[in-house]
Amino acid sequence: MEFETRLIHGHADGEGDVTPPIYQTSTFAFADAESMARASATPGYERFYTRYGNPNHAQVERVVASIEGGEAAMVSASGMGAISATVLALTQAGGHVVAQSAIYDGTRKLMSNVLSRFGVDATFVDQTDPQAFAEAMRENTALVLLETPSNPLLGVTDLRAVGTIAHERGALVAVDNTIATPVNQNPLAFGADVVLHSATKYLGGHSDLLAGVAVASRALIDRIWQTHHIVGATLGPFEAWLLLRGLRTLDMRVQRHNANASALAAYLRDHPRVTRVYYPGLENHPCHDVARAQMRGYGGLLSFEIDGSFEDARRVIDRLQLVHSAVSLGGVESLIAQPGAMWSGHGKGSSLLRLSVGLEAIGDLIADFERALQ
Numbered sequence: 549m550e551f552e553t554r555l556i557h558g559h560a561d562g563e564g565d566v567t568p569p570i571y572q573t574s575t576f577a578f579a580d581a582e583s584m585a586r587a588s589a590t591p592g593y594e595r596f597y598t599r600y601g602n603p604n605h606a607q608v609e610r611v612v613a614s615i616e617g618g619e620a621a622m623v624s625a626s627g628m629g630a631i632s633a634t635v636l637a638l639t640q641a642g643g644h645v646v647a648q649s650a651i652y653d654g655t656r657k658l659m660s661n662v663l664s665r666f667g668v669d670a671t672f673v674d675q676t677d678p679q680a681f682a683e684a685m686r687e688n689t690a691l692v693l694l695e696t697p698s699n700p701l702l703g704v705t706d707l708r709a710v711g712t713i714a715h716e717r718g719a720l721v722a723v724d725n726t727i728a729t730p731v732n733q734n735p736l737a738f739g740a741d742v743v744l745h746s747a748t749k750y751l752g753g754h755s756d757l758l759a760g761v762a763v764a765s766r767a768l769i770d771r772i773w774q775t776h777h778i779v780g781a782t783l784g785p786f787e788a789w790l791l792l793r794g795l796r797t798l799d800m801r802v803q804r805h806n807a808n809a810s811a812l813a814a815y816l817r818d819h820p821r822v823t824r825v826y827y828p829g830l831e832n833h834p835c836h837d838v839a840r841a842q843m844r845g846y847g848g849l850l851s852f853e854i855d856g857s858f859e860d861a862r863r864v865i866d867r868l869q870l871v872h873s874a875v876s877l878g879g880v881e882s883l884i885a886q887p888g889a890m891w892s893g894h895g896k897g898s899s900l901l902r903l904s905v906g907l908e909a910i911g912d913l914i915a916d917f918e919r920a921l922q
């Protein structure tokens with residue numbers, strides 16, 4: 549089946565429900581003690597106890613594994629739930645992680661504030677410089693953590709180059725693919741070992757749930773699950789069902805996100821009050837060539853700087869009528885945020901604005917920015 553078809557039919561287990569029921573149950577009854585004991589020993593078994601697995605989890609896991617080109621997947625209660633379980637499962641005291649410095653704030657804090665207390669060191673390097681990864685690798689490096697494109701400057705990591713460096717030194721590679729989405733990029737095809745998603749964003753797509761997913765080989769997912777089901781960031785069955793509903797339209801939505809963001813990036817690039825646009829689809833983006841080589845589309849996220857101060861940028865946000873002022877990304881509605889006001893190390897004091905371009909008519913979005921920038 550093609551990608552779009554798998555989004556719609558890939559959850560099915562042959563039971564015949566067009567829209568699956570919600571298994572809103574914490575536990576499952578067994579016919580006999582023997583089958584109950586067997587279920588308890590099977591990683592992710594979908595009818596034992598919902599922290600271990602649930603049929604609604606299994607449906608989403610089949611779809612996301614399939615569209616990422618992986619053998620297996622594991623859902624969690626949030627993107628950070630999936631990232632934390634993965635990093636905790638694949639590292640140990642005395643170990644070392646190499647991560648790109650432009651990485652999701654929660655992932656950075658997981659390394660700097662949490663894992664550091666358990667004897668796992670991290671080195672942060674420039675994602676655009678494969679040589680920097682090579683130099684940061686140590687004998688005890690177990691994991692290389694990537695995110696491409698990254699937030700908020702849409703830096704791009706060369707997945708094949710960095711993956712080769714990591715594998716030569718015996719480290720595993722995990723890639724946060726939240727911003728690209730599986731419509732635009734499949735890191736496993738470039739040699740990554742684990743793909744991570746905040747399904748809160750494009751996979752869910754409607755700003756109405758929190759969820760996370762990890763995709764990898766069956767053996768790696770089983771290993772991650774051994775930590776995950778103990779740490780306990782379990783996705784609720786209803787959220788899993790909502791996520792499956794969102795996934796059905798992922799391809800259509802992301803095609804439109806790509807088109808709207810490309811059009812808005814070009815509009816902003818040509819606007820006299822805008823000094824710089826960060827969008828990997830623009831030919832003058834410093835990572836455009838790497839992006840073109842590994843992405844099928846450039847996604848719905850962009851950032852830009854205006855010809856003005858931090859306060860002027862704040863005024864632009866306040867003048868927008870259609871675009872909401874909110875964090876998060878990947879929903880049907882356009883959202884704008886000022887990175888320098890919220891996240892460490894990103895555009896402090898600058899006029900940088902980050903925009904998650906939604907699915908509104910492009911003419912309405914451009915009109916909103918035209919008004920606000922004036």
Ligand SMILES: *Cc1c(COP(=O)(O)O)cnc(C)c1O
Nearest residue numbers: 626627628652724726746748759
């Ligand atoms: C939002 C986000 C996360 C964290 O996901 P939650 O669902 O909020 O836990 C991780 N990585 C990226 C790139 C994100 O945008």
